Amino acid sequence: MQRVTITLDDDLMKAIDERVATHGYQGRSEAIRDLARAGLLESKREREMSGSCIATLVYVYDHAARELTRRLANIFHDHHELSHTTLHVHLDHDSCMEISVLKGDVQSVRGLTERVIAERGVRHGKVFMVPTETRVETHSHGEHGHHGHAVPHEHLHVKSGG
Structure with a gap:
């Protein structure tokens, strides 16, 4: 030892x-x-983990850190195809928390989250990934969906055991 x-x-x-x-x-x-x-x-x-996933990235950062908000915005713009939504919360006079919902291939999501968490001024960061797969299914939505016609479209499914 x-x-x-x-x-x-x-x-x-x-x-x-x-x-x-x-x-x-x-x-x-x-x-x-x-x-x-x-x-x-x-x-x-x-x-x-490999394939596709849906993920949440939660991080707390110092909103006054030099250029941090600009750097974070640029990171997310560079990976806009992965980002679905972000919730921004003001915690106190110095700290903000953001919760981002991401969807894409595991490697890309991991790369984005690692980049965000590694930024100087990000105090805490955690990612939670759920492995998924996309399946094409044929059915109609709702009582009047597509005039009762079944239409093939994609659905996201959580992989079992992941």
Whole structure:
């Protein structure tokens, strides 16, 4: 086993100490190892996902950070085909949260989300991906949909087991 020295801010250290106390760990090292393993496993699952997906990207950023809002807008404009909608929330005088709904191939969505989260001034970021597939189905919508004629069109379906 190797010994590693890391620097953590007070709030993070407090959260780790609370986890140690509430989960019955023998010490901080054991808790940090478990958290690291869980994070790496989740990251591996996300990297192994392929095909298409629908995703949410939630991030909190410093709205006063130099040119950050312009850089974020440019990133989303560069990937406009992936973005369906974004909710913008003012949290306090310094922080905003955005929740973006994205849809596309996993690699493109991952690339966009990693770019946003890595921007200087983005304080927190998390993506949640759901694997999907598109199927063409033939049916009519509603009582008067297409005058009762069945029309083939695409539907998004969540892949089972994903």
